[in-house]
Amino acid sequence: MTMLPIITTVVLEYADVPESSITRDTDPLRDLNLTSYDLMGIIGRLESELGVSVPEREIRHLVTLGDLDDYIKAHVGA
Amino acid sequence: MTVVVARSPGEASASEQREAARRLLGLGLQRAFGISPTEFEVERNAFGKPRLCGRPDVHFSIAHCGRAVAVLVAGQPVGVDVETVRCRDSSVAARCFDASERSRIDAAVDPDREFFRYWTLKESYVKALGCGLYYPLNRIHIDVSPEGEPESDKPRTRFRLVEAFPAVVIALCWLGRGERTTQSDPVYVEW
Numbered sequence: 001m002t003m004l005p006i007i008t009t010v011v012l013e014y015a016d017v018p019e020s021s022i023t024r025d026t027d028p029l030r031d032l033n034l035t036s037y038d039l040m041g042i043i044g045r046l047e048s049e050l051g052v053s054v055p056e057r058e059i060r061h062l063v064t065l066g067d068l069d070d071y072i073k074a075h076v077g078a
Numbered sequence: 079m080t081v082v083v084a085r086s087p088g089e090a091s092a093s094e095q096r097e098a099a100r101r102l103l104g105l106g107l108q109r110a111f112g113i114s115p116t117e118f119e120v121e122r123n124a125f126g127k128p129r130l131c132g133r134p135d136v137h138f139s140i141a142h143c144g145r146a147v148a149v150l151v152a153g154q155p156v157g158v159d160v161e162t163v164r165c166r167d168s169s170v171a172a173r174c175f176d177a178s179e180r181s182r183i184d185a186a187v188d189p190d191r192e193f194f195r196y197w198t199l200k201e202s203y204v205k206a207l208g209c210g211l212y213y214p215l216n217r218i219h220i221d222v223s224p225e226g227e228p229e230s231d232k233p234r235t236r237f238r239l240v241e242a243f244p245a246v247v248i249a250l251c252w253l254g255r256g257e258r259t260t261q262s263d264p265v266y267v268e269w
Contacts, residue, residue: 033092035143036210037161037170037197044169056173056214 003072007065010045014038024066052076079152079252080110081264085243086145095142098269103140106151111136127208139205146246155253157205159198163245166193174215195222198249199237206251240264
């Protein structure tokens with residue numbers, strides 16, 4: 001099951017953009033003008049809400065929100 | 079080393095930030111290297127760090143937030159970061175700061191501002207390295223002292239904080255590579 005709706009809800013707390021502009025292909029740093037600090041906060045929120053851990057070494061590979069969705073789906077409840 | 083900074087009169091949009099950053103970069107390149115502010119092209123390395131086309135001797139870094147823009151231009155690798163001071167996120171602190179750093183932040187007079195001093199200093203370091211999020215922030219230890227420059231556990235690396243604007247922290251980092259670096263005071267320009 002996709003986690004994108006939950007990811008989108010959290011992202012919208014950081015980015016002042018319409019919800020319709022957020023897709024799997026969205027790069028939060030490039031497309032939403034978020035900073036790496038915002039990204040760390042978003043990941044921390046998702047870890048807390050979904051009970052998943054995203055190690056520092058994995059963050060570099062999570063370029064788009066689709067990448068983040070795929071990672072969380074594969075590791076939630078693990 | 080040339081530092082150019084500008085404070086936004088209000089909360090600047092993303093496009094306003096980018097436009098101001100481009101203008102400040104032109105000013106910095108002109109001051110530091112005599113490069114015409116209308117005749118330069120920027121490309122990015124594999125990690126997204128911008129560099130000047132055809133001028134490998136020119137190093138620069140750009141940072142912007144809703145309140146300010148900062149540009150650092152030098153003849154050696156440099157990094158700059160700027161953040162608006164807001165409520166600190168404890169999950170970010172747990173991920174990126176060690177126990178000593180967290181303890182110093184919690185004990186500070188203004189813990190939120192102290193948090194963003196540490197954050198921007200670490201970010202300025204990874205920007206100087208040119209690898210962005212590819213370098214975990216918990217791999218560098220920073221000591222912010224009320225007196226003197228911030229220090230780290232990395233050799234030939236120097237830092238400076240610029241805190242001329244309310245609610246904004248700007249951090250500068252330059253990689254010495256054994257060279258003597260001439261610091262210059264920030265140039266403050268109109269937004």
